[in-house]
Amino acid sequence: MSFLVKNSPCFQVLPQPSLRIGKSERTRAAILNSALDFLWAHPFRDMTVQSLMTPTGVSRSAFYRYFKDLHEVMEALLSMLNEEALAVTGPWFEGTGDPIALFNESLAAVVEVCYRRGPILRAIDDAAATDNRLEKVWAQFFRQFDDAVTLRIEAEQSQGLVPNLDARTMAIALNRLNVYSYIEAFGQRPRSKPEPVCEALNRIWISTLYGSEWLGKESSNLVRT
Amino acid sequence: MSFLVKNSPCFQVLPQPSLRIGKSERTRAAILNSALDFLWAHPFRDMTVQSLMTPTGVSRSAFYRYFKDLHEVMEALLSMLNEEALAVTGPWFEGTGDPIALFNESLAAVVEVCYRRGPILRAIDDAAATDNRLEKVWAQFFRQFDDAVTLRIEAEQSQGLVPNLDARTMAIALNRLNVYSYIEAFGQRPRSKPEPVCEALNRIWISTLYGSEWLGKESSNLVRT
DNA sequence: CACTAAAAATGACATCGTGTCACTTTAAAG
DNA sequence: CTTTAAAGTGACACGATGTCATTTTTAGTG
Structure with a gap:
């Protein structure tokens, strides 16, 4: 792969x-x-x-x-997609640097991947509904991102950048927001344009986590250093 | 039904x-x-x-x-669920009164419905992946809420309560956020507690649309009248 | 109560995609 | 050229679906 x-x-x-x-x-x-x-x-x-x-x-x-069966094929495609997604979100998960700028970058990159792979993403989600094993792998795919986002939110909270909220619940919600927005927009052709989707998701994440005053800005070294 | x-x-x-x-x-x-x-x-x-x-x-x-087949059974269950959801979100869609208070109320009520019907909600989404007709009805279910939320956002925008953003794209994203958060949290037993989910969704909607300064408050008649 | 026509229910059947298996073909190494 | 393991094949049994001709039940009527 x-x-x-x-x-x-x-x-x-x-x-x-x-x-x-x-x-x-x-x-x-x-x-x-x-x-x-x-x-x-x-x-x-x-x-x-x-x-x-x-x-x-x-x-x-x-x-x-x-x-073994068709679902194992889908599992192979999922692992391919997972590689592509991880490669692109890694920087934000590591998280050294301006958090908002890093997030913007990662989001744009992941939107690009999911735009390019839209119908495959949708197919994996569909297939997961019909097979126990694939469903578990798909859930693991989500959990991996849930874990990473939770950690990231908690890190920002400990710096006072993000308000006190249930980090994990928020991470789960925001990840569902993203993936199912991708599936909705890019899952069947003709696909929607990626830019408005990216913009909307960006707005939601930033204003929820950092506050709406940070929209369209980088957090700059004021806050961070 | x-x-x-x-x-x-x-x-x-x-x-x-x-x-x-x-x-x-x-x-x-x-x-x-x-x-x-x-x-x-x-x-x-x-x-x-x-x-x-x-x-x-x-x-x-x-x-x-x-x-006709199993999917027609699921269609019947969907129409039941649709009735329950509409009954509870109607007030917010009509939208006379304090927008934030009304939203809080509607959200809590719809979370309650989806908590109670969680496994059914999940089953409908799963079933929609395997049947053309049901998929269309399920998409229509979403579109109905997409339309209503879009209208509501645009109404608030015209009053200056909500910033200028692509209302429809935002509505689509926020609705996916909600439904797939419900499915994740309540779709299989043991179900998560509804309150944290409600809180997280509330936070996301309010800070995205109205700004984080309105969290936990009602917009009061200051702004509205 | 008996009769009848429509509605409800039944068992048998054809169909379709799946997964397995015994067997044949292919190809790579000596 | 021969050998042997890998790759590929056709035929089969299975399980769920949806249909159909037929039987049973129900409700209305003389």
Whole structure:
């Protein structure tokens, strides 16, 4: 899931069948690409094993050599998405520097990722409703961000930047706000423009955590140092 | 869906088989009650036609006399939930009176409804992912609140109470915030306590729309009159 | 009470996607 | 070229769905 390359109509797992890797790896990647292609144009509920294997030219039953079932495919896509999201939110979670500026940056980057992967994000959420195991992994994905945001809020609270509130409850609410705003806006094509969504989320987070007087500003070294 | 009566383990459609109504109506209500009972203890993905009919003592195939499929059952439950939610949010949507006080009241009431119906709410969202028609009805449910909140924000803006922002985008984001916070907190048992959720949502809405200086206050007639 | 027509309920069946399995084909290494 | 493990295949059993012809029940009527 590392080497991602731009390809029509969406980012693919492997650019072209590389001869340097085993046949097994190539077929597995082909299936994942099938899934990305399929979900770009259809909802998860219409996905069947057949629909993923036909484009690969391999028989349906071969699918089960690579994945336990369709949900395991979705789990692979989720782990891909998770990598992309973490890569981009890391800076804010570490959190050395101007908190508001850092947040703005991270938010914009994560919105970009979810815009680009919108239909996949939606498909994962849909699929999680139909499978126990995937549901757990999806919940873990959320919890990971819940934990990080909770820590961040508590850190800011200890500096007096954020008022006294139940950090975890707030983190959970704000993360649901974001993910389901992404799914709503970017989950099915034609997708909404990302900028207004980013702006709205930014406004909500900043005014809730720091107060509305900080909107559109960086917190500057006045407060921080 | 009008006469709702408290009954273990959750609110039922009909208290006891009334002899005043036709057999057909009674069986239909029995199926809906089966669904409420089932979803109180199991996720939607485990629901089958059989699982709804066994408790009624009627054969599986009789189900199709009353509903096209399981999703039509969920549609009926959604319309029930919709009634309950509208009844409680109406006052805020009409919006004559102190806006912040009215909002507090409506929010608390809607949180109570979603707490009481948590597992059902979750089941509807899950089911919507697996059926085109239900997905549309569910989207309409959201749109109805998106429209109402948008109007309300615009009304406040024209009075100078709420800053200039994209009202619709904000309404969509805030509604997703609420519904998916409810689903997260109340969607599966054991459910979280409703009060902290209510408090967090209140904080987010108020500080985003009116500014953090209004937290915990009513806007009073100073501003309004 | 008996009769009848419509409503309600039933069991059997065809369908569809799933997951498994015994078997065949392929391809890489000696 | 041979060997052996990996990759791929077709056929099958399963489970849930939705339909249908048929039977049972119910409610109204003479």
